Amino acid sequence: MALVEILVLFGAPGSGKGTVAQFLKENYEVYHFSTGNLLRNEVKKESDIGLKVKDIIGSGGLVGDDIVNEIVRRNIIDTIEKGSLIILDGYPRTVNQAKVLDDIMSGTLREKIRVLELEVDDEIVVKRISQRRVCVKCGNTYGPQDKIDVCSCGGELIKRKDDEESVVRNRLEQYKKETYPVSVYYNSRLVKVSGDGSPEEVEHRVDDALLKFGIKKRR
Numbered sequence: 001m002a003l004v005e006i007l008v009l010f011g012a013p014g015s016g017k018g019t020v021a022q023f024l025k026e027n028y029e030v031y032h033f034s035t036g037n038l039l040r041n042e043v044k045k046e047s048d049i050g051l052k053v054k055d056i057i058g059s060g061g062l063v064g065d066d067i068v069n070e071i072v073r074r075n076i077i078d079t080i081e082k083g084s085l086i087i088l089d090g091y092p093r094t095v096n097q098a099k100v101l102d103d104i105m106s107g108t109l110r111e112k113i114r115v116l117e118l119e120v121d122d123e124i125v126v127k128r129i130s131q132r133r134v135c136v137k138c139g140n141t142y143g144p145q146d147k148i149d150v151c152s153c154g155g156e157l158i159k160r161k162d163d164e165e166s167v168v169r170n171r172l173e174q175y176k177k178e179t180y181p182v183s184v185y186y187n188s189r190l191v192k193v194s195g196d197g198s199p200e201e202v203e204h205r206v207d208d209a210l211l212k213f214g215i216k217k218r219r
């Protein structure tokens with residue numbers, strides 16, 4: 001059995017988690033689970049829990065912790081039997097969820113959960129996000145270094161209201177209050193990596209951190 005079976009990808013909004021998740025999918029043998037994907041999957045499969053999710057979303061509600069926890073539990077148990085590394089992205093978001101995850105991986109299996117935290121200074125996050133433009137057609141994001149007005153797909157690039165500085169600062173505050181305690185909870189099972197710099201620089205640090213966990217790149 002592998003040394004690490006679950007890698008939690010952790011970091012504030014704008015820390016570059018999406019880019020790192022993409023890099024891991026392309027270069028490592030992994031299953032990538034984001035909460036959004038898992039929920040959509042259950043709805044598509046029309047499983048008992050998927051039908052519940054469909055009802056809740058259909059009536060404009062928010063999917064509660066219990067349902068999210070149960071969906072994560074089912075998918076983790078099914079996937080671990082296949083022997084591949086699971087990347088969890090966007091989960092656990094609270095200490096309570098982290099405890100649920102520990103319960104799923106009971107006993108010595110807990111030691112097979114490792115956390116990779118992307119650390120980026122608040123001011124850099126604010127700068128990154130407030131300078132970001134998004135394609136209205138495909139959702140691709142562009143930074144200030146991209147000196148274009150139209151996406152490669154032909155869609156128009158706009159600044160989202162959600163990306164305005166005050167909104168970003170609010171999201172960072174909320175993250176610190178609700179989600180950051182998860183990082184403290186994991187303590188010895190967590191490695192911090194700087195998310196500052198070019199994608200190549202960050203990817204290099206991620207490779208090093210994963211190697212420390214005994215996780216090797218796909219040949």
Ligand SMILES: [Zn+2]
Pocket residue numbers: 135136137138139140151152153154155
């Ligand atoms: Zn586009």
